[in-house]
Amino acid sequence: MERVEVLKTYKVYIGGKFPRTESGRYYIPENGKGEPLGNICSCSRKDVRNAVVAARKAQGGWAGRAAFNRGQVMYRIAEMLEDRKAQFIDEISFQGASKKKAEDEVNTAIDRLIYYAGWCDKYTQVLGSVNPVASSHFNFSVHEATGVVGVFADESTSLIGLVSMIAPVIAGGNTCVVIASESLPLSAITFAEVLATSDVPGGVINILTGSMTEMSKPLSTHMDVNAIAYSGKDVDVLRDLEENSVLNLKRVRSYSKDWLKSGSQDLYMISDFQEVKTTWHPIENIGGANSTY
Amino acid sequence: MNNKNGFEIPDFTRSPAVDKVGVEERVSRFQKRSIKNESKMQGLRMALNMIDLTTLEGKDTPGKVRQMCYKAQHLHDVYSGLPTVAAVCVYPSMVKIAKQEVKGSGVKVASVSTAFPSGQAPLDVKIMDTKFAVDQGADEIDMVISRGRFLSADYNFVFDEIATIKEVCGKARLKVILETGELVTLDNVRRASDIAMYAGADFIKTSTGKIQPAATMQVTYTMLEAIRDFMNATGKQIGMKPAGGISNSKLALHNLVMVNETLGSKWLTNEWFRFGASSLANDVLMQIMKAETGVYQSSDYFAID
Amino acid sequence: MAAKKTINQGVEWNYSPALESTSHVKLKSKYDLYIDGKWVKPQSKKYFKTINPANEDVLAEVAHANEKDVDLAVKAARKAYRNVWSKMAPSERAKYIYRIARLMQERARELAVIESLDAGKVIRESRDVDVPLACNHFFYYAGWADKLEYAFPNRKVEALGVAGQIIPWNFPLLMAAWKIAPALAAGNTVVLKPAETTPLTALKLAEIIHDAGLPSGVVNIVTGYGDTGASIVNHPDVDKIAFTGSTGVGKIIQKAIAGTHKKSTLELGGKSANIIMDDAPIDQAVEGIVNGIFFNQGHVCCAGSRLFVQEGVAEKVIEKLKHRMDSLIVGDPLDKNTDIGAINSKDQLDIINGYVKIGNAEGAEMYQPKCKLPKSGFYCPPTLFMDVAQSSRLVQEEIFGPVLTIQTFRTVDEVLQKANNTPFGLAAGIWTDKGSRIFNLTTKLRAGVIWANTYNKFDPTSPFGGYKESGFGREGGLQGLGAYLKMN
Structure with a gap:
């Protein structure tokens, strides 16, 4: 007798857990051949709300970790992704890409994570400054995480767009709520499983699936979200995101890049989600040659 | 611990912290006050009346002291109505002469003591030094603290020494010289001020005039704040005497602004504020004459004594 | 004490006007x-x-x-x-x-x-x-x-x-x-x-x-x-x-x-916190408070308008602050001795006075020094409101005038929470003698400019802007x- 295959239920990833959507709804995206990809959670604004709460809760702790440690955690994600490479290639192929392209995408995603893992304890050195003010003060500027970032991942790729947006955001100490590609959602959820088995603290990355149109408003108007990252070319979507973001002056960054290219990664994607903090302190000038007081 | 004045003696290791850059900023605000017209004349006359005209040299002679005492009472006789200085300040050996010279004028005689300027003598010697000056008729005693002991954190020693000298002073008012140029930091200046006041100082004074830097405004300001805190804590008013380096009118006026805004007009009298200076008087006189005559003055027209 | 009984009383010394000349100014009509x-x-x-x-x-x-x-x-x-x-x-x-x-x-x-x-x-x-x-x-x-x-x-x-x-x-x-x-x-x-x-x-x-x-x-x-x-x-x-x-x-x-x-x-805008710990250099902190809120009549986006004082030193700080405020001269902006000039416009003065009214209506204790204000023009004396709650509008909203609110606190955690509890994030001040505490606070305060043991400093080389x-x-x-x- 033929064995009955156990089918995977795709859930979402919030606060380090895998709940199903609050809404109880699902949708069934299909690949190019008309095959259903699965019953995918169709998240609602309540899932957005829960995810933002989880992201906010995790943010202070994540940003407060040693930069070196964040780098290690990100490296661990890459390791786990490498370990499950075959599964990702299968899923991406199933969603419509050629085997070679799928392999290329997964390899690039792994390398991208390592690229940003390496930046964790370096970007403040490159971007920071000691400012030679004219008064008797020591003055320096450092970059700090903006906070909670709402990420609208690339619609046209399943994994690489998602990873390319998440990595610089979390490398800089932010936490995020990610809306995965609506039509190609499988890798996003499997990636969440990778996250759950690496050392990423729950809530640092939260991944939702479903209708971008439905979730964009609650996420981009949310008063506890500090920035929005949008990957795509739809000017109407972008305008809506920008308008919604005015409510609490979210920083909105948009990208229309080919994420498979190596040029799509750089330091400035980290600084896009950073605030510059400048600190002053008096310098007492006593003693030493020719000093007076 | 309570002393005989009835107020609690604080732990001097916990004197308030002082941030030097902040002090400099505060001081620069005083320096930006623009003192003009009547307020300038008032300030200049006050300054004259607050001077402790000083000669503290190994080569001092009765003749030199007599001349200085005359000047103290006759600052610039061609212009009438000028006040006298507050006091003359001399070594103990000159107290008697000075006392005779200023008799009846209201000018006080201050004597340095306690092995001035270094203070490097045993307590017995310091007591005798002080007692001699008092017996000779000194109205005020300017003692020095033991800076070496202070810098090695022997605050009790410093405190006790001051308290002892205070007893020897009797009716003479005690000015305690911190020699801030040797204390180096403003935190030390603050702590030494607290020790001196709680030990019984009537005045605290910056410097001997023998060490640089002397009475910078930063130091004086730090001491004025200590005086204010002491007044608030104990209700006792303490005088202030910056000494050394205040050689011109502008600096004197800035000091007065600082006293006015830190402690208030209660201190704007030579009972509570003094300048230890020798060349200041003539510069103030030149400024006064400039204001009177409208023309810039030459030092050739002002006697040096 | 002094032997002499007739203690000279100090005299009042008020500074004569020292007006900056306008003769070299060329303005077209x-x-x-x-x-x-x-x-x-x-x-x-x-x-x-x-x-x-x-x-x-x-x-x-x-x-x-x-x-x-x-x-x-x-x-x-x-x-x-x-x-x-x-x-x-x-x-x-x-x-x-x-x-x-x-x-x-x-x-x-x-x-x-x-x-x-x-x-x-x-x-x-x-x-x-x-x-x-x-x-x-x-x-x-x-x-x-x-x-x-x-x-x-x-x-x-x-x-x-x-x-x-x-x-x-x-x-x-x-x-x-x-x-x-x-x-x-x-x-x-x-x-x-x-x-x-x-x-x-x-x-x-x-x-x-x-x-x-x-x-x-x-x-x-x-x-x-x-x-x-x-x-x-x-x-x-x-x-x-x-x-x-x-x-x-x-x-x-x-x-x-x-x-x-x-x-x-x-x-x-901003509603920046200025935090005084109990080990701060108190007199310099008081000066920092004054620079923080009364600089430019308080018309400063990064003004330290919310003062937080640790309970152990609150009384002392407030006493010293009042004393310092008493020496501030309010008046003609062209007088070189003036510390606080004119409010920029009638509209702004109305806004500020509106908040002062709210503060009084809320029952907060107010302090203003007894200074004479010029008869014409727009002026507001330096103003303190003590014992205000975090929920007071005076604490929540940007007043953009010489009005300071004072709240006391007990612990670092408490003050961090309250300091960050605002939609703004422009600047903050922190006063303490302890280096490690400065870095703890400066790291955790959510603001673009942090002044430690100083306030309202600017320099072309120093980036300025908010969270x-x-x-x-x-x-x-x-x-x-x-x-x-x-x-x-």
Whole structure:
């Protein structure tokens, strides 16, 4: 007798857990051949709300970790992704890409994570400054995480767009709520499983699936979200995101890049989600040659 | 611990912290006050009346002291109505002469003591030094603290020494010289001020005039704040005497602004504020004459004594 | 004590007026718009009056630019960008900016006096803070013009094009410098609108820029009200909007440019915490409180308007603060001894007084020194409200005047929570003698500028700007250049 295959239920990833959507709804995206990809959670604004709460809760702790440690955690994600490479290639192929392209995408995603893992304890050195003010003060500027970032991942790729947006955001100490590609959602959820088995603290990355149109408003108007990252070319979507973001002056960054290219990664994607903090302190000038007081 | 004045003696290791850059900023605000017209004349006359005209040299002679005492009472006789200085300040050996010279004028005689300027003598010697000056008729005693002991954190020693000298002073008012140029930091200046006041100082004074830097405004300001805190804590008013380096009118006026805004007009009298200076008087006189005559003055027209 | 019984009583010593002379100031009775290197009459044909808030005298009439005027200015800026400024060698661009800095220094006294006349700010500050900092800003950014490739590693940078800049009335000349200097250094051309109550120093700067021989159209100054600003924001040929002002208007601007690809930097409101720990250098902290809230009549976006004092020293700090406030002189901005000048406008005075009323209605304990206020003009004495709750409107909202609220706290955690408990994030102050505590607090305070054991310090090399609803982007320093560059 033929064995009955156990089918995977795709859930979402919030606060380090895998709940199903609050809404109880699902949708069934299909690949190019008309095959259903699965019953995918169709998240609602309540899932957005829960995810933002989880992201906010995790943010202070994540940003407060040693930069070196964040780098290690990100490296661990890459390791786990490498370990499950075959599964990702299968899923991406199933969603419509050629085997070679799928392999290329997964390899690039792994390398991208390592690229940003390496930046964790370096970007403040490159971007920071000691400012030679004219008064008797020591003055320096450092970059700090903006906070909670709402990420609208690339619609046209399943994994690489998602990873390319998440990595610089979390490398800089932010936490995020990610809306995965609506039509190609499988890798996003499997990636969440990778996250759950690496050392990423729950809530640092939260991944939702479903209708971008439905979730964009609650996420981009949310008063506890500090920035929005949008990957795509739809000017109407972008305008809506920008308008919604005015409510609490979210920083909105948009990208229309080919994420498979190596040029799509750089330091400035980290600084896009950073605030510059400048600190002053008096310098007492006593003693030493020719000093007076 | 309570002393005989009835107020609690604080732990001097916990004197308030002082941030030097902040002090400099505060001081620069005083320096930006623009003192003009009547307020300038008032300030200049006050300054004259607050001077402790000083000669503290190994080569001092009765003749030199007599001349200085005359000047103290006759600052610039061609212009009438000028006040006298507050006091003359001399070594103990000159107290008697000075006392005779200023008799009846209201000018006080201050004597340095306690092995001035270094203070490097045993307590017995310091007591005798002080007692001699008092017996000779000194109205005020300017003692020095033991800076070496202070810098090695022997605050009790410093405190006790001051308290002892205070007893020897009797009716003479005690000015305690911190020699801030040797204390180096403003935190030390603050702590030494607290020790001196709680030990019984009537005045605290910056410097001997023998060490640089002397009475910078930063130091004086730090001491004025200590005086204010002491007044608030104990209700006792303490005088202030910056000494050394205040050689011109502008600096004197800035000091007065600082006293006015830190402690208030209660201190704007030579009972509570003094300048230890020798060349200041003539510069103030030149400024006064400039204001009177409208023309810039030459030092050739002002006697040096 | 002294032997003598007849203690001399100290005498009151009040400073005679020391008025800065206005004789060297040259003001025209009527100012047109500075567009394309020429003074042109407004298409609107309208002018408005700018007054001295210290005595309500009219200083000059100033053109009110409308949409057509702004369009002319933007066209001039575009033409100058395309034909001249973008083609000029960066080192030559630098020399023009240096020249502006030098000419400003030469006319520093005049600029300071005009600033005090038009804005009501005290001459001590306009002379010692506003004008020198404005000059230094041009100096600093001039040097960047031919070094841009060093600023952002691994990036090729180029100018954005035409920058539309809208500045507030609290630091009129300084804000113009903060906006114009980096824009020019980065290779942009500029259309700048000063605030309607304080247009004069920007117009003086236009004269200086003209004297500097800057190519026509590189800098255009258009005066007017909010509608003029809106015309700049909405103009399709403006590549970048730089705005300093209220969070309310910042949001309107951001909404207006949504979906347009215009870049923006916003320096908006604040409600900054100034935190005094019990081991702080108390007297310097008190001075820091005074500088934090009474500098420029409290018309400072980063003013330390929320004071937090640790309970152990609260009584002492408040006592000392009151004493210090008693020595503040409120009055004629042109008197060199004045500490607190005139409130910038009647409208602003009404707003401030409204908050004072709210504070009294809420039952907060108020302290104001007994100072005599001038009879005409707009004045507000320095004001403290003690024992206010975090939920009080006085604590929540930006007052933009010399009004300070005081809250006490017990622990570091408590004060951090309360300090960060605001939609704003512009600045914060922290006073303690303990180094490790400073770093703990400075790291955890969510604000763009943190002053430790000091307050309200500014420098051209030091980036300035906020977190959260205090805006985004930085002005000053290397970071300030990024806002005016396209990075490829």
